Amino acid sequence: MNEPSTRDAIIEAGRHLFGERGYSAVTIKDVATRAGYSPAMVMKVMGSKAKLYAAAAPDLPTSEFPHGMDEPIGFTLIRRILARRQADESEPWAMVPLLVQDSPEPAAARRDLRQRYVSWIAGQIHDTSPDRQKSQLVVCAVMGLAAGVRTLGLLGPEEIAEEQLVQQYGALVQGIID
Known part of the structure; x- marks a missing residue:
């Protein structure tokens, strides 16, 4: 390597x-x-x-969906957040609010990150609606979990089994997508 x-x-x-x-x-x-x-x-x-x-602004999470994915997208998004927590890797979904709030130019950062993340999710879930409301809801849900588990330390392995969290939160996100 x-x-x-x-x-x-x-x-x-x-x-x-x-x-x-x-x-x-x-x-x-x-x-x-x-x-x-x-x-x-x-x-x-x-x-x-x-x-x-x-x-250092987070790249779009392009590694979220491995080739040949055999589970719905909502579950995979949650699984990857938990895998990054386990590996102590940076969490792009949790970074977004901090990057906007602390940016030297918050309005520009908000526009850029909003466009990048909502467009990326829209492409993944095939949301072609003009307002991309479904994509916006998914971004909010995923950012919320990422911030909760990384910033506040919520839902740690001692509180809930990882697979149980994937199934419960993944079902919420997938419900938005479906």
Whole structure:
């Protein structure tokens, strides 16, 4: 397996920290420490904290649906959130509200992230309606679970079995889709 580039390592460290703490609470030194580089290297590679923040915006969760998926989309979305929690990976769905709220340009971040996430879900669930209301509801439901389990630590494995949570919450999301 190849080592990530310096830029990729810095962006991933920023993504993780911004997702946990938000823009204001993260310093360049925090990102440098997590990435294993000096603060000077982070600044050289990224240029500024705002540019790092923009680069760390979560990618669309394209890995949500593995090829040959054998369960409904709503369940798979929930399963992937729980898998990322288990692996301590950054959670793009939980990061969205923080990225908007703490963005140097919140209105622009809101427009961009709203368009990206709603359009992506619409494509996955074949929502071609003009208002994409169904897609908006799915985005809200998935973001809510992601924030609850990652930010507040709700519904941990000691409180509910993972498969039970997938079945219960997945059914809610799938109900919106259907």
